[in-house]
Amino acid sequence: MTARELVLYIRRAAAGDAPDIDLLRRALAEELALLRPEDCPAVRGGVKPIDLTPRDVPGIPVAGEIYLAVEHHEVVGFISLSQRELPGLSPHRRRRCAVIDGFFVYPGCRGRGIGAALLQEAKRWTGARGLDYLEMTVFSDSRDAVGLCRSESFQEVRQTLRYVY
Numbered sequence: 001m002t003a004r005e006l007v008l009y010i011r012r013a014a015a016g017d018a019p020d021i022d023l024l025r026r027a028l029a030e031e032l033a034l035l036r037p038e039d040c041p042a043v044r045g046g047v048k049p050i051d052l053t054p055r056d057v058p059g060i061p062v063a064g065e066i067y068l069a070v071e072h073h074e075v076v077g078f079i080s081l082s083q084r085e086l087p088g089l090s091p092h093r094r095r096r097c098a099v100i101d102g103f104f105v106y107p108g109c110r111g112r113g114i115g116a117a118l119l120q121e122a123k124r125w126t127g128a129r130g131l132d133y134l135e136m137t138v139f140s141d142s143r144d145a146v147g148l149c150r151s152e153s154f155q156e157v158r159q160t161l162r163y164v165y
Contacts (some may be wrong), residue, residue, distance in 0.1 A: 001152035008114060010121045013066040013078070020075040021066060028104040035139065038164065067121050069105065069114045079118040081125055098126040100136035110144070119152045 013021060064082030068075050080102035086095045100122055105114045126134040136154070138145040 008069065008071045008112075008117060010067050010069055013064065013068050017066075017068060017075070021078060023140055024075070024104055024106075025102070027106060028102060029039045031107075035142070064101065065125070066102075067118065067125075069109075071109065071112075071114065073093070076109040077114050077118055079103045079122050081122055083129060083131060096129075096131045096132070098129070098131050098134045100134070103136065109137065115148050116152060119148070123152070152154055 064080065066078055066080045069077035082099050083103050084097055084099055086097060103115070103118065105118070122134055123138065134154075134163060135157075138149060140146065140159070
């Protein structure tokens with residue numbers, strides 16, 4: 001192991017991590033509110049934290065986990081993963097996939113490989129479950145997020161176009 005690997009590690013979140021996860025969720029919500037105020041309404045006392053609880057959608061069972069990036073004994077980022085079974089293009093084939101429901105590294109900690117380490121954990125998690133693919137939605141104008149995903153071999157598979165009133 002290198003000194004770098006001893007300083008940064010990724011681990012599965014536990015019940016005692018709730019305060020750190022809440023801080024990360026709030027920081028993510030605040031950043032999204034700055035980037036996309038139309039998508040993130042403010043609430044009294046700031047912005048509403050992002051809910052990372054995996055939920056069942058009718059007909060789409062969900063199971064998931066949260067992983068934390070820890071650097072120098074401090075939680076500096078997270079990735080929230082869920083497993084879903086979705087209809088495929090063929091009516092006879094359902095697709096089992098992993099979805100990144102939340103992904104965030106504190107701004108002061110970016111550019112040090114933490115996001116890449118979290119994505120590597122997500123890829124490992126997906127492969128260990130024998131899922132068909134891993135996907136994440138990012139804003140197209142978020143150059144850093146798009147660049148990170150591309151550097152980790154993610155491919156663009158669709159675009160969402162929106163008309164705003």
